[in-house]
Amino acid sequence: MAAPAYVTPGEAVVPEEEFMITPDAKLEEVADGVFAYLQLPGSWCLNNAGFLVGSPEGDTVLIDTAATETRARALRETVVATCGRMPGLLVNTHHHGDHTYGNHLFTPHARVISHPRCREEILRNGLDLPALWPDVVWGDIVVTPPSATYTDRLTLHTPAYDIELIHPGVAHTAGDTAVWLPEQKVLFAGDLIFSEGTPFVFMGSVTGSIDALGLLRELGAETVVPGHGPVCGPEVYDTVERYLMWIRGLAEEGRAAGIAPREVALEADLGEFAALGEPERLVMNLHRAYAELDGVPGGDPLPFPAALADAITCNGGLPPVCNA
Numbered sequence: 001m002a003a004p005a006y007v008t009p010g011e012a013v014v015p016e017e018e019f020m021i022t023p024d025a026k027l028e029e030v031a032d033g034v035f036a037y038l039q040l041p042g043s044w045c046l047n048n049a050g051f052l053v054g055s056p057e058g059d060t061v062l063i064d065t066a067a068t069e070t071r072a073r074a075l076r077e078t079v080v081a082t083c084g085r086m087p088g089l090l091v092n093t094h095h096h097g098d099h100t101y102g103n104h105l106f107t108p109h110a111r112v113i114s115h116p117r118c119r120e121e122i123l124r125n126g127l128d129l130p131a132l133w134p135d136v137v138w139g140d141i142v143v144t145p146p147s148a149t150y151t152d153r154l155t156l157h158t159p160a161y162d163i164e165l166i167h168p169g170v171a172h173t174a175g176d177t178a179v180w181l182p183e184q185k186v187l188f189a190g191d192l193i194f195s196e197g198t199p200f201v202f203m204g205s206v207t208g209s210i211d212a213l214g215l216l217r218e219l220g221a222e223t224v225v226p227g228h229g230p231v232c233g234p235e236v237y238d239t240v241e242r243y244l245m246w247i248r249g250l251a252e253e254g255r256a257a258g259i260a261p262r263e264v265a266l267e268a269d270l271g272e273f274a275a276l277g278e279p280e281r282l283v284m285n286l287h288r289a290y291a292e293l294d295g296v297p298g299g300d301p302l303p304f305p306a307a308l309a310d311a312i313t314c315n316g317g318l319p320p321v322c323n324a
Contacts, residue, residue, distance in 0.1 A: 024323075025071075027078060028231055030223045031184035033160065035082065037075055039066070042197050042228035043277055045129065045136070045324035047098040050179075050188050050225055051079050051087060058159035059088030062110065063179050063188045064227075065102025067129065067324040069139025072102025086110065089156070091165060092146055093190025093227065094173045095121035097129040098324065103144035112146040113154075115167045117175030117299070119145045132308075133322040166219075168192065168212035170205045172227075174299030176212070180219055187221035195229030197277040199240050202284040202307060205298025206251075210244050213237050229277075243273055247282070251289030261286035262310040280315040283307070 024046065026038045033053040039046040050063040060083040066072040079087060090107075092100050092114040100122055103112055114122075122145040130138050156163040164180040172191040179188035191200065192212055201209050217237055224232050254264035265283035273279070287307045292298065312319050 025074060025078075027082070030225060030231060031181070031186050034181065034184055034186055036188075036225045036231050037078060038230065039071070040230065041277060042195065042226070042230070044320050044322040045098040045133070047096075047191075047228055048225060049075055049099075051083065052158075052161055052163070052181075053083045054088070055159040060085060061156070061158065061161070061163060062087035062090045062106060064093055064099040064190070065090070065106065067098035067101050068137060069102070069105070069141055070137070071324065072105045075102060076105050089113065091177060091179055092118055092122075093177045093179065093188065094118055094175055095125065096173070096191070097125070097127070099190070099227070101127075101129070101138070101141045101143075103146075104142040107144055107147075111148060112144065113148040113150065113165070114146040115175040115177050116149040116151065117173070118177070119149055119175070121173065121175055122146070129322075133324070136322055136324050138324075166215070168208075168215050170208040170298035171212040172199075172201060172204045172209060174204065176204070178212075178216065178219075180221070182219075185220060185222040186225065187216065187219060187223070188225045189216065189227060191227035192216065193224060193226040193232075193236055193240060194276075195224075195226040195232045195236055196275075197229050198273065198279055198281040198285075199243055200278075200281045200285065201244070201247075202281075202288050202302065203299070204288070206244055206248050206285065206289045206292055208298045210241060210248075213241050213244075243276075246273070247285050247289050251286055251293060254286070255290055255293050261290055262313060265310070265314045278320065280311045280320055283310045283314045 028036045030036050035051050037049040045067040052061040054060040066075050086109045090110040090112045095118045126143050152167050154165040166178045221234055250264055261283050284307045291302055
């Protein structure tokens with residue numbers, strides 16, 4: 001799809017010869033005017049975003065941003081080069097910094113919308129990722145929370161698209177949003193779905209994530225843009241569900257035997273899941289599964305330093321690698 005000729009007055013357009021995209025970013029048109037912005041392979045903080053090219057009468061819509069200032073600026077240039085203008089609306093699928101740190105580069109032109117818990121967690125967590133990965137060049141980031149929120153479902157009607165925002169309950173986090181395009185049968189799943197990577201539910205819920213998969217299946221998507229990893233089809237739900245069911249089973253057995261999550265993780269046979277990236281997430285997911293068995297509500301904070309220490313142990317004494 002060629003960049004449209006129309007331009008919103010006052011908005012700069014990036015000439016094609018200056019179109020800049022980071023080396024590990026890829027633009028994939030998944031439906032007419034619907035783009036997935038993929039930062040592969042999708043490991044820690046290499047998230048996906050997406051955007052919908054609006055008509056001259058309607059806003060361009062952006063879904064998520066990126067972790068570092070450099071990556072978020074590359075995303076902005078890509079959107080403007082493709083759409084001819086800045087987006088007017090930005091949806092955050094959840095609060096994690098790799099999906100939200102770039103918000104400030106799109107405001108005030110774009111209004112940012114999310115679930116209320118996403119906004120709350122953005123404000124609560126602030127710049128937490130630089131403390132975890134101090135060697136990453138994060139750039140000049142201004143934490144910018146959404147200015148509008150919704151609760152369960154919201155439909156956005158634009159001249160080009162009907163866009164459904166769906167909160168599936170506590171799953172990856174307490175404030176997730178799935179972005180569903182019913183006419184195009186395209187789902188931007190955020191981190192409800194990891195493609196070729198290990199799911200991560202430490203800040204959400206194992207059971208809630210399994211329940212969320214049931215909701216996603218009912219939508220009938222033909223194309224799924226995950227929060228991390230390559231674009232896929234609905235068959236990805238089965239892989240994610242098998243992993244989550246496996247986690248829950250490990251936790252039930254380990255807790256019944258009085259074995260700590262770290263020891264369960266160290267002894268676990270990954271089987272088919274050995275092919276997934278970021279296997280160190282296993283023990284952090286087990287911490288959440290154990291907490292749920294102890295009656296801790298999904299989404300309630302768990303002791304992060306202890307879980308991270310266990311992840312480092314299970315990763316051969318090395319911290320998780322962030323390639324942002």
